[in-house]
Amino acid sequence: MVERAVEFATKAHAGQFRKGTRRPYIVHPIEVKEIVSRMTSDEEIISAAVLHDTIEDCSGVTEEVLALEFSPRVARMVAGESEDKSRTWLERKSATIRSIGSAPREVQMIGLADKLSNMRDIDRDYPKVGEELWNRFRMKDKKMIGWYYKGIRDALANDFRDEPVFQEYCRLIRKNFD
Numbered sequence: 634m635v636e637r638a639v640e641f642a643t644k645a646h647a648g649q650f651r652k653g654t655r656r657p658y659i660v661h662p663i664e665v666k667e668i669v670s671r672m673t674s675d676e677e678i679i680s681a682a683v684l685h686d687t688i689e690d691c692s693g694v695t696e697e698v699l700a701l702e703f704s705p706r707v708a709r710m711v712a713g714e715s716e717d718k719s720r721t722w723l724e725r726k727s728a729t730i731r732s733i734g735s736a737p738r739e740v741q742m743i744g745l746a747d748k749l750s751n752m753r754d755i756d757r758d759y760p761k762v763g764e765e766l767w768n769r770f771r772m773k774d775k776k777m778i779g780w781y782y783k784g785i786r787d788a789l790a791n792d793f794r795d796e797p798v799f800q801e802y803c804r805l806i807r808k809n810f811d
Contacts, residue, residue: 638680645691653769668746681710713740734788752805779810
C-alpha cells in the first residue's frame, strides 16, 4: 500500500515545487512518510503521511477518491490533516492549532511529521537566504510563522514529549524562532 501511495502522490504532485525553490514538491511528502515511519509501522498511517497534501493541493483528489484507491481510514487521516483554503491564513492556522491536540493520534503523527519537515526546510534554507526566506510564505511575518509552529508544539507536547521526532521539532523551533 505504501508504494502505491508514493506513486499516487508523485503523480498528483507532478510539476509542483516547494515554496520559493526548484525542489520538486514530492520530496516533502516522502520526508513526512519517513518521519512517520519512525513513530509507527502501520502501513495505512504511513500511506496517509505521503498522501497528506493531496486533497489540499492537487486537483481531482478528494476524500472519496482516496477511500476508493486506498481505504476509508487513509482517506479520513488525509482529510483530517487538510486545511480549508477558502479561509484566511490566520483562520486556518488557528483552527489547526485548536484541533490537532484532540485529533486522533495518527492524524497528530502526520501533522507533527509535516511540521517537522517544514521546520527542517526552514532550518536548511535560512542560513542561505536569511530574512528573504519569509517572503516565500503566504504569511511573511516571521513572528506569526513562529506563533503557528509553537502553537502546534504546545498542542502536541503532552502526547509526544518523549518522542524523538517531537524533540527534534522543539529544538528546531528554539533555534529558528526563539
